[in-house]
Amino acid sequence: MIEFQNIHKAFGRNKILKGISCTIPTGSVTVILGPSGSGKTTLLRSLNFLDKADCGKIILDDLSIDVERASNKDIHKIRQRIAMVFQMYNLFKNKTAFENVTEGLIIVKKMLKPEAKQRALFFLDKVGLGNKAAAYPHELSGGQQQRVGIARALALNPDVILFDEPTSALDPELVGEVLEVMKQVAREVNCTLIIVTHEINFAREVADNIIFMDNGLIVEQGIPQEILHNPQQERTRQFLARYTSFTEYNI
Ligand SMILES: Nc1ncnc2c1ncn2[C@@H]1O[C@H](COP(=O)(O)OP(=O)(O)OP(=O)(O)O)[C@@H](O)[C@H]1O
Numbered sequence: 001m002i003e004f005q006n007i008h009k010a011f012g013r014n015k016i017l018k019g020i021s022c023t024i025p026t027g028s029v030t031v032i033l034g035p036s037g038s039g040k041t042t043l044l045r046s047l048n049f050l051d052k053a054d055c056g057k058i059i060l061d062d063l064s065i066d067v068e069r070a071s072n073k074d075i076h077k078i079r080q081r082i083a084m085v086f087q088m089y090n091l092f093k094n095k096t097a098f099e100n101v102t103e104g105l106i107i108v109k110k111m112l113k114p115e116a117k118q119r120a121l122f123f124l125d126k127v128g129l130g131n132k133a134a135a136y137p138h139e140l141s142g143g144q145q146q147r148v149g150i151a152r153a154l155a156l157n158p159d160v161i162l163f164d165e166p167t168s169a170l171d172p173e174l175v176g177e178v179l180e181v182m183k184q185v186a187r188e189v190n191c192t193l194i195i196v197t198h199e200i201n202f203a204r205e206v207a208d209n210i211i212f213m214d215n216g217l218i219v220e221q222g223i224p225q226e227i228l229h230n231p232q233q234e235r236t237r238q239f240l241a242r243y244t245s246f247t248e249y250n251i
């Protein structure tokens with residue numbers, strides 16, 4: 001279980017997160033929706049302390065961290081359990097797909113090379129890139145690079161994977177292959193997934209829970225059926241109305 005308790009974060013005078021509280025069950029898929037600037041990325045980054053929140057509590061199973069008092073040891077522990085998939089893939093350009101996956105296993109997880117190698121090949125295969133292990137990022141499409149990013153996250157065997165708009169940098173024709181791999185991950189892998197995306201159809205299909213954020217707060221949350229088809233808050237309705245045209249076009 002992940003729990004955010006009253007998380008606040010400001011950048012200078014700008015209050016970005018204004019008291020976020022929510023509980024995300026283990027093994028569930030949570031999609032975070034919300035307009036640009038509402039604090040979605042900041043919330044994800046505060047979970048693994050890429051951005052340190054100003055106050056509040058973050059709980060990951062047995063690990064309970066008061067962010068104001070978080071020690072380096074706490075931060076290290078939480079990062080060991082969380083992997084992240086970024087919008088811009090963040091692959092090492094001078095390393096092959098295979099090396100991009102093994103790097104974290106050998107350096108962060110201290111895995112021996114033969115085991116890391118086997119694991120990397122297994123997960124590259126899982127995302128449909130078994131035959132691209134030796135390719136460098138510039139030899140891969142955006143969708144393939146993002147799938148390497150997903151294999152890299154999976155190989156770390158994290159409790160939680162955070163996805164921050166994993167398809168929004170892709171050409172439209174490449175979005176589908178990445179969403180398919182994410183659907184498969186959601187079905188087969190037992191870790192908790194928190195996904196920031198604007199892909200409403202994907203959210204409808206895959207999410208156990210949807211959180212709608214606006215202006216640094218959670219406006220409402222619930223199952224897709226409730227949030228997407230019967231939103232209670234005007235701000236949610238307005239947001240969804242903007243995306244409906246894209247959504248229908250994408251089907
Ligand atoms: N490192 C930073 N320094 C200063 N301001 C920041 C920083 N990171 C984010 N912000 C500000 O915080 C606000 C929320 O940003 P955030 O990236 O969390 O929004 P978002 O909901 O992810 O938006 P988008 O959908 O555009 O990705 C924005 O106004 C942004 O300019």
Ligand SMILES: [Mg+2]
Pocket residue numbers: 040041042164
């Ligand atoms: Mg963002």
